[in-house]
Amino acid sequence: MTNTTNMRHYQGNPQKNSPALGATLAYLGVNGLLALLHGSQGCSSFIRLQLSRHYKEPIPLNSTALLEDSVIFGGWEHLKKGIAVAADKYKPQIIGVMSTGLTETFGDDMVSALTSLHQERPDLVDLPVVLANTPDYIGSMQEGYQRTVEALLTTLAGHSIKASVQLSEEAPSIALLPGCHLTPGDVDELKEIVADFGFKPITIPDLSISLDGHAELEAAPVVQGGTLLEDFQRLPKCSACLSFGLSMEKAGEILKKTHQIPHFNFPSLTGLKATDAFILTLAKISGKAVPEKLLRQRSRLLDTLADYHDQLGGLKIAIALEMDLLYSLASCLVEVGSEISVALAASQGGIHQLSLPIPIEVGDLEELEERAGQSTLIIANSNGRQAAGLLKLPHLRAGLPVFDRVGYPQKRWIGYEGTQQFLFDTLNSVS
């Protein structure tokens, strides 16, 4: 069921971000990568501003700076020139290109542009260039991020690397593919949990060491921190691949097919049952017992559920988020007895596979404003502030952008401890 009530032709207070923004986010988790947006200059400027006010970090994002002539003659030459100039000037280890509505509309073939560039500049053949197709008019941040992670894996961890890897691992490696619903703090937590089972995680992309807001950063227009290029080459050796968020399932399947690694997808990591499923899988593939630390955290979560069951049961929540995050938070709230009154996803992705007690619909924040009146709490990104203000409802910030509350990128809302924190934050926002 989608869009049943909203017959409007326009988006009012959109919660969507552009797919190219999602692409930027994925690229920002890869070390030494220079992200190059194939579009006009505003596209990259708005993305930098949006991500910067969310993460409070500088956002390195270059652009092919298309102008009127490229609209007439195509952006091919601009793309070739952009890659060459960026490669010469900034010496990145990888260049990550994402397309935009403009270039997809006039149909720039990025693959053949790259081939043509390689003929003119044979010295650039060895520089890995990832090409992600992210037209602005298909999907939201989640789709752009998803397509870009898939492009990263296909380009940097394809069949060709298989034989070349000879690494003696002291600990078995495990591949983690976090979706864009996880904050750098969440990814950090994820890596810790996996390490507790004796695994060495390879995380793609790894925002927990690039966008985690640390003070050591050089003046460079390439990504610092994040997944190493060598890490991609170690993927075939991983004993399993775990993907998080339904949008990451396809990326996990790519790894499974290419390198015959078992793959497990976890649509959510928030909530008791969701975390149990994850922990039990880890115990099974590692052959180890669940560590005492995690059992203790689980026990604390159970106690919290008992202590606050009544308050949680009284909540009536209107939620508008990107699909994977919406499902993670809403299913956790349903699990503890809260009612979801409205569930609006930013885009179609996953909407038919995931379910809540009420239908999940695609909608904007104006629709949230029109339908959340009888609720006790709104969960949405910071742009939900207009709806919350008009309805005089408390507003728990989640998703992207969150620019008017401090510390969101560092928040951990996954695992037993994170679930407990999420419930605390939810309850504190209505008290």
Added chain:
Amino acid sequence: MFTNLTKLDLLDKKCMSDAGSPKLCMKALPGEGAERSCAYDGARVVLMPITDVAHLVHGPIACAGNSWDNRGARSSGSQLFRRGLTTDIMENDVVYGGETKLKESILEIALRHTPKAIFVYATCVSSVIGDDVNKVCEEAEKELTIPVIPVNCPGFLGDKNIGNRIAGEVLFDRVIGTAEGSDEKIPLSINLIGEYNIAGDIWGVIPDLQNLGITLLTAITGDAKFEDLRSAHRASLNVLICSKSLTNLVRKMEIKYGIPFMEGSFYGIHDTSETLINIAKALKDPDLLERTLVYVQKREDETRKTIAGYKALLENKQAILFTGGVKTWSMVSTLAELGINILAGGTQNSTPEDFQRMKELMDPSAQIIEDTSSAGFLKIIAEKKPDLIVAGGKTKYLAHKTRTPFLDINHGRKLPYAGYQGMIQFAETLTRTVLSPVWGLLKQDFPPKEDEQA
């Protein structure tokens, strides 16, 4: 359907070729990392502060979705301008065209939000798929009782300055002078052109204007109401505030409505006083001029007395200044007022004249920042090791990595810095930034080097 760029009066004078001068007449190169913006962004910066109208962006989500309600322009009344409205062009629209969707959207928004007018922004994708925004707006207008105004500003036309100018043309052609009733000039009245009421800047200036008996008809477009803009042609004087991106507008208003214009700035004590005196002179009222001279002296004395404590703390600090528009030069004297020396200065998005004026005001020893990319900016910081950086928000988080005090003076800020009142706020905020104990903590080695441990 596009604005004819050759008619846009892009340059106020011939392009200056000095190193570091803003590249108004140069295209950005692909891959060079110039970090500039587009014509659509320029148009929205100028028009979106109009508070009681709807701003509908006819484009895919990238144009409005990433940017709505993200500037600090403030309103004393309607909040409608903050609503993010877009046709959200999808794949089907790219194939079949988006004109029907656009028209339906306009009609629905008129009904749902009862705006005083609707501005419709064309974007790259809507232009490439050939949607005739002008025609759709005309058709919709016939069915409604409000103006529906197309703004043809696809991003690929160029950078922000071009968008600013397109917005100026739209205001001139479709808004200013369309009010019913008298066209007579209102004595001692002015418009502030290019003042966007960021963080409530205007509200720090209005009391001084009122005390002098000067009527502010409207700002163009900070905290502006549509009706007030329609009557903007009744002003006796146009005061051009932010950059000269709207020079085309004031020139045309001078020719058509006989409104003279002058440039001014309300940043800093010196520039605020000078601007008020120049306004009084331009309004040609000897009594007003006399009042103003006495008034600004009094306000200057009061303000200087209030900021004396801050000045003592900031005196002889070394700064790097990097901004755009009128602030390029106005901030030079503002910092000088506090006894701060400028080690290096640079600009983006301002005119060659603004740049020249900054250069003249700065000490000859100050360096001009030539490479205006993030990398170039950081290189200067590393070389000069300033005590503080005063710049726009987009460099803020990068500058923090250099562990240097940083003050955001552009649209992301929360506090008003205009007028005498704003100068006090500016001095206070800057002092708090520069003297914050955190910079000392950030610069401590950890673990301490061995020789320091003893």
